[in-house]
Amino acid sequence: xxxxxxxxxxxxxxxxxxxxxxxxxxxxxxxxxxxxxxxxxxxxxxxxxxxxxxxxxxxxxxxxxxxxxxxxxxxxxxxxxxxxxxxxxxxxxxxxxxxxxxxxxxxx
Numbered sequence: 001x002x003x004x005x006x007x008x009x010x011x012x013x014x015x016x017x018x019x020x021x022x023x024x025x026x027x028x029x030x031x032x033x034x035x036x037x038x039x040x041x042x043x044x045x046x047x048x049x050x051x052x053x054x055x056x057x058x059x060x061x062x063x064x065x066x067x068x069x070x071x072x073x074x075x076x077x078x079x080x081x082x083x084x085x086x087x088x089x090x091x092x093x094x095x096x097x098x099x100x101x102x103x104x105x106x107x108x
Contacts, residue, residue: 004030004076007093009083011035013042016065023073031075034095038080040067 006022006029008015015033022031035041070077078095086093 004032006031007086008033009086009093011037011041011077011079016041019070019073019075020065032078033070033075034078034081034083036080036082040070040077040079
């Protein structure tokens with residue numbers, strides 16, 4: 001069983017921004033970012049602009065924040081994972097394959 005202070009469900013820009021906000025105010029709390037997409041959060045709006053017109057697009061331009069940022073700030077990431085249920089009162093969440101993730105705070 002893994003204990004976490006924060007469970008962020010959704011690995012889009014909203015999830016990434018939530019991680020950044022938590023780290024600004026809580027440097028020590030344990031954080032897990034869970035998202036169904038297999039890629040880390042990225043700037044989707046750039047895809048409709050000049051990014052797709054480039055001959056050699058740089059994927060690093062899309063990432064927000066960089067994957068190394070999560071590691072440096074001790075944020076566990078579980079991309080390609082779906083939260084199937086969670087219980088705020090009991091402070092836990094279950095992901096695909098029913099692996100429990102007890103949590104203190106859940107953000108959707």
